[in-house]
Amino acid sequence: MALIDFHCHAIPPAFVDTLRRGKLAEVLELGQDDRLTFHAPAGIAIEPDMRLRPNVYDGDLILAALDDMRLDGAAISSPPEYFMYWARPQDGLEIARQINDGYAAWRERHPARLMPLATVPLQAPDLACRELRRAVSELALAGVAICTHVCGRELDDPCFEPFFATVAELGVPLFLHPQNGGDVARLAHYHLWNVVGFPFETTEAVARLILAGVFARHPTLKVVLAHGGGFLPYQLGRIEHAWLHRASLRTRCPLPPSAYLRQIYCDGLVHSAMAARLLINVLGADHVVPGSDYPFDMGSKSPLDPLFAAGLTASTLAENAFRLLQRC
Numbered sequence: 001m002a003l004i005d006f007h008c009h010a011i012p013p014a015f016v017d018t019l020r021r022g023k024l025a026e027v028l029e030l031g032q033d034d035r036l037t038f039h040a041p042a043g044i045a046i047e048p049d050m051r052l053r054p055n056v057y058d059g060d061l062i063l064a065a066l067d068d069m070r071l072d073g074a075a076i077s078s079p080p081e082y083f084m085y086w087a088r089p090q091d092g093l094e095i096a097r098q099i100n101d102g103y104a105a106w107r108e109r110h111p112a113r114l115m116p117l118a119t120v121p122l123q124a125p126d127l128a129c130r131e132l133r134r135a136v137s138e139l140a141l142a143g144v145a146i147c148t149h150v151c152g153r154e155l156d157d158p159c160f161e162p163f164f165a166t167v168a169e170l171g172v173p174l175f176l177h178p179q180n181g182g183d184v185a186r187l188a189h190y191h192l193w194n195v196v197g198f199p200f201e202t203t204e205a206v207a208r209l210i211l212a213g214v215f216a217r218h219p220t221l222k223v224v225l226a227h228g229g230g231f232l233p234y235q236l237g238r239i240e241h242a243w244l245h246r247a248s249l250r251t252r253c254p255l256p257p258s259a260y261l262r263q264i265y266c267d268g269l270v271h272s273a274m275a276a277r278l279l280i281n282v283l284g285a286d287h288v289v290p291g292s293d294y295p296f297d298m299g300s301k302s303p304l305d306p307l308f309a310a311g312l313t314a315s316t317l318a319e320n321a322f323r324l325l326q327r328c
Contacts, residue, residue: 001318002072004115004325005303006175006224007267007291009056009079012102016057024095027087041086041151045180045193050081055295059106063113065294070304072318073113074294075325076103077145080179085123085150092121096131104139115142115325117175122150125159129166136170142325143172147179148205155205156212168218173265173324175224178202194298202230206264207239213252215260222263222324224289228270233282236261265324267291268317269300273309280310288312289320 019030029037034052038044055061056079066074084095096119103116118135120128135141144167149155167174178201180193187193202225208214215221225232232239239257243249266283269291270276280288288307293299307317 001315001322002112003070003290003304003314003318004321005066005069005071005074005292005294006265006289006321006324007177007226007269007299008062008066008074008076008294009296010062010074010076010106010294011057011078011082012099012106013057013059014102014105015098016052018098019052024091027084027091027095028082036081038081038084039086040081040084043181043184044086044151045184045187045197046081047194053295059110059114062294063110066113069292069294069301071290071292073110073115075115075117075142075173075175075321076106077117077175077177078119079296080147080177083119083122083145083147083179085121085147087121087123089121089124089127092123093127093131095119096121096128097134100131100135100139100141103141104135107140117141117143117145117173120144120146120163122146122160122163125163128163132163132166132170136172143174145175145177147177148201149179149181152181154208156208156214161214161217164214164218164221168221171220173222173224175226176202176205177226178205178230199227199230202226203232203235206230206232207257210239210257210260211243211249211253213254215263216252216254219263222265224265224267224324226267226269226291226293228268228275228279229264229266229283232264233266233279236282261287265289265320268307268312269293269303270306271300273306276306276310276312280312285312285316286320286323288317289324290317
């Protein structure tokens with residue numbers, strides 16, 4: 001079995017060609033020196049001075065990086081900015097289709113190494129369901145990746161219920177990646193929008209899914225959380241305490257929050273063996289997968305080292321990914 005990176009960002013070359021032709025200028029412009037301008041609404045934190053670099057779309061560079069990290073393959077997904085949930089629904093669908101078609105071409109060329117996760121227009125849940133079915137059934141993509149909110153709409157909004165039902169029905173993993181929203185000005189300094197904001201976003205989103213009963217209603221739903229699950233492993237006890245002592249938290253969540261950990265996996269991108277040991281103690285060794293956050297500087301070029309230092313083995317990590325991806 002293979003060691004699979006579950007947190008590896010890439011966009012297909014065909015989509016880059018679309019950007020170069022200016023076809024998406026209303027939502028994303030590619031300017032001089034490949035400078036990216038995302039026309040996102042206020043409150044969506046985008047890395048300043050972003051540029052389109054070959055290591056995010058050149059398949060040879062991506063495979064070489066996986067080799068350097070001692071990883072056999074990757075469940076690649078779009079960087080969160082490229083979900084572009086602020087686009088008009090039909091534009092969002094076209095963006096998703098182009099990315100997914102490009103992913104399918106990549107998978108066809110490298111079936112043992114690249115297992116793409118579909119992009120979907122979650123700003124229009126009905127279109128997201130349709131595109132996910134196409135991506136999985138026709139393109140043989142391995143799962144789906146989404147962000148922690150949709151331009152301020154939280155994932156426990158009833159409008160997303162059909163989407164989670166579709167993911168569960170198809171039996172594919174859902175990779176949940178943070179994207180900041182709300183009062184991001186408070187996190188403007190010291191890169192805190194990423195360092196602190198991203199783990200918070202993940203923690204809030206998964207807590208909503210648990211307490212809103214999404215996992216309870218869809219027992220086959222499997223979610224992979226980025227960045228070691230945010231603060232969930234450390235604060236699970238606090239969430240459970242609230243569930244025990246506040247009746248309002250039990251109206252849609254019939255079991256203690258910890259009961260739903262069986263449906264939750266985390267990547268191991270925690271940057272230290274100490275944090276990795278906590279993650280393993282809370283989730284179990286069988287619910288952790290490698291994650292590098294390639295190609296970004298907040299990622300790790302040695303994502304396996306903290307996991308091995310914490311006692312995980314290559315065979316366990318490979319088996320975990322295999323269980324998530326076995327439909328493929």
